[in-house]
Amino acid sequence: MSKVKTESFEDCLRSLEELVRELEAGDKGLEDSLALFEKGVALAKDLSRRLEEAKTKVEALSKDGGKLVKKPFAALDEE
Amino acid sequence: MERAARRVFTVSEVNSQVHDLLEASFPELWVEGEVSNCKTYPSGHTYLSLKDEKSQVRAVLFKGASFSLQFKLQDGLKVLARCRVTSYESRGELQLIVSAVEPREKGALQLALEQLKVKLRAEGLFDESRKKPLPPYPRAVGVVTSGSGAAVRDIINVLSRRWPGLEIRVWPVRVQGPGASAEIAQAVRDFNALAPDTEVLLVGRGGGSIEDLWAFNEEPVARAISESLIPVVSCVGHETDWTIADFTADLRAPTPSAAAELVVPEKAAVAERIAELEGAMLQGLRDRIEALERRLAYAAGHPFLQDPRRLWEQRVQRVDELAARLPEAMRLAVERLAMRLRVSAGKLDAISPLQVLGRGYAIALSRGKALTRASQVKKGDPVTVRLHEGSIDCEVAK
Numbered sequence: 001m002s003k004v005k006t007e008s009f010e011d012c013l014r015s016l017e018e019l020v021r022e023l024e025a026g027d028k029g030l031e032d033s034l035a036l037f038e039k040g041v042a043l044a045k046d047l048s049r050r051l052e053e054a055k056t057k058v059e060a061l062s063k064d065g066g067k068l069v070k071k072p073f074a075a076l077d078e079e
Numbered sequence: 080m081e082r083a084a085r086r087v088f089t090v091s092e093v094n095s096q097v098h099d100l101l102e103a104s105f106p107e108l109w110v111e112g113e114v115s116n117c118k119t120y121p122s123g124h125t126y127l128s129l130k131d132e133k134s135q136v137r138a139v140l141f142k143g144a145s146f147s148l149q150f151k152l153q154d155g156l157k158v159l160a161r162c163r164v165t166s167y168e169s170r171g172e173l174q175l176i177v178s179a180v181e182p183r184e185k186g187a188l189q190l191a192l193e194q195l196k197v198k199l200r201a202e203g204l205f206d207e208s209r210k211k212p213l214p215p216y217p218r219a220v221g222v223v224t225s226g227s228g229a230a231v232r233d234i235i236n237v238l239s240r241r242w243p244g245l246e247i248r249v250w251p252v253r254v255q256g257p258g259a260s261a262e263i264a265q266a267v268r269d270f271n272a273l274a275p276d277t278e279v280l281l282v283g284r285g286g287g288s289i290e291d292l293w294a295f296n297e298e299p300v301a302r303a304i305s306e307s308l309i310p311v312v313s314c315v316g317h318e319t320d321w322t323i324a325d326f327t328a329d330l331r332a333p334t335p336s337a338a339a340e341l342v343v344p345e346k347a348a349v350a351e352r353i354a355e356l357e358g359a360m361l362q363g364l365r366d367r368i369e370a371l372e373r374r375l376a377y378a379a380g381h382p383f384l385q386d387p388r389r390l391w392e393q394r395v396q397r398v399d400e401l402a403a404r405l406p407e408a409m410r411l412a413v414e415r416l417a418m419r420l421r422v423s424a425g426k427l428d429a430i431s432p433l434q435v436l437g438r439g440y441a442i443a444l445s446r447g448k449a450l451t452r453a454s455q456v457k458k459g460d461p462v463t464v465r466l467h468e469g470s471i472d473c474e475v476a477k
Contacts, residue, residue: 010216020356023363033367040360047353051346054244058235061250068273073249
């Protein structure tokens with residue numbers, strides 16, 4: 001996960017859904033419709049990319065002097 | 080002598096001797112009875128009576144002994160109490176000092192569970208209205224369970240398979256034995272305090288005996304779960320195991336794997352949804368363009384717009400047509416005039432003096448003028464008499 005604060009997957013998906021609704025309403029001019037479409041395609045591409053590139057990260061949390069410690073998780077009974 | 084023979088005791092001495100006698104005479108024993116007049120003082124000691132149909136006896140459960148009790152003593156409860164028989168010296172009362180209690184009718188654990196359930200339900204901890212919704216697409220999922228065993232592995236496997244890209248945060252805790260409930264509760268609190276961006280927590284363990292699962296029936300866990308700002312999904316043991324944690328959690332999953340399936344969507348389904356939206360978008364745009372095209376086609380389809388020459392052709396034809404119609408129109412106009420003329424002429428005929436001549440009258444003319452009086456002429460003047468047909472030249476005779 002990149003540190004750059006991007007819009008959440010959920011928000012992106014919601015934007016896409018909203019955009020499809022607008023497009024389907026059919027009350028937009030051609031330029032506006034095209035702009036919506038382009039934006040939507042970019043969103044869909046971004047969402048799909050996020051799905052494809054996503055890597056799961058498993059961490060073990062613990063506390064050290066009241067502070068959070070994160071370590072890569074390894075099941076205690078593995079190996 | 081009589082006096083010397085008497086042995087006088089103080090009250091305290093009597094009470095003390097009775098006390099010693101009682102303590103020496105009775106081994107530790109189990110007493111069966113019903114709890115009544117039960118009251119716990121701020122000191123932590125509990126005073127009660129044990130009774131049967133015929134009699135009763137006072138008893139005390141000191142604070143230290145009450146810690147090992149899994150349930151709460153309540154009036155009406157039938158119990159087996161392990162006690163010492165003694166007396167309360169300052170009152171001279173027979174008293175049982177209770178060191179352990181077992182419920183008579185059901186297991187201690189079961190009873191404790193029921194009592195806690197009643198208490199927490201009364202406090203509203205199980206209310207549906209308290210339950211928080213789960214995030215539909217979480218990025219960070221917290222797990223409070225044992226760091227070893229099948230449960231944590233199942234959870235990690237299912238989560239990574241269904242929804243890759245997750246940050247799975249495992250807080251390993253002991254899930255059974257003394258102290259387990261405190262550790263579980265603390266981990267839930269720590270997630271809230273130290274990793275509040277965790278969007279949902281899975282709290283649970285794999286299957287085991289009811290005793291193994293017991294930590295999840297204890298009050299600290301129930302409290303920590305109900306106080307958690309992060310939504311909690313409980314997953315304790317198997318399908319059929321219901322613990323207090325399950326009642327206080329925002330959602331209860333029957334097993335750890337099931338919990339993992341509940342908290343994240345499935346990648347394939349989401350990908351399908353995105354594709355569906357893309358399709359809808361494409362269709363939407365296509366519809367939009369088609370609608371615009373239809374409007375354009377309608378406007379452009381007008382013959383004049385399609386071929387402006389037609390407009391000219393139309394005009395030319397119109398001129399031709401008018402030109403062709405002109406002679407005919409002229410003829411008609413002339414005819415109409417001729418007709419009017421004829422009618423007028425007819426009318427003229429009717430009043431013409433020539434018509435009168437036809438009936439035998441004549442007009443006398445002198446020097447081109449019609450004579451109306453005899454004095455207009457003299458003897459010998461020429462007079463022309465105009466008849467219906469022809470005229471006669473005459474001379475005035477007198």
